[in-house]
Amino acid sequence: MAPTRYELTLRAPIAHTLLDVIRTRFDHVSTPGTDGTVLVAEAMDQASVRALLNLIWDAGHEVLAFEAVPV
Incomplete structure (x- = not known):
């Protein structure tokens, strides 16, 4: 299976507190x-x-939008 990058486009900016939680739980999110x-x-x-x-x-x-992009 080829490595995949997922790109998620949100309607509004993500809250900084939620982004901190996401970065704590998932290592490879930017x-x-x-x-x-x-x-x-x-x-x-x-x-x-x-x-x-x-x-x-x-x-x-x-x-x-949610897109899986092969790397």
């Missing part, structure tokens, strides 16, 4: 832009990606 509407997750298995999505949804954020 926000490449300054507006905080895109999350990039690397080296995560499918269960971790689902847990990340649930955390984002439970916090009230809306995911506009």
Whole structure:
């Protein structure tokens, strides 16, 4: 299986407190832009990606796009 990078585009910027929780739970998550509407997750298995999505949804954020990009 080829390594995959997941890019999640959110409707609004992610709260800094939630981003801190995400970075604590998942080692390979970053926000490449300054507006905080895109999350990039690397080296995560499918269960971790689902847990990340649930955390984002439970916090009230809306995911506009979810893309798996082969690296």
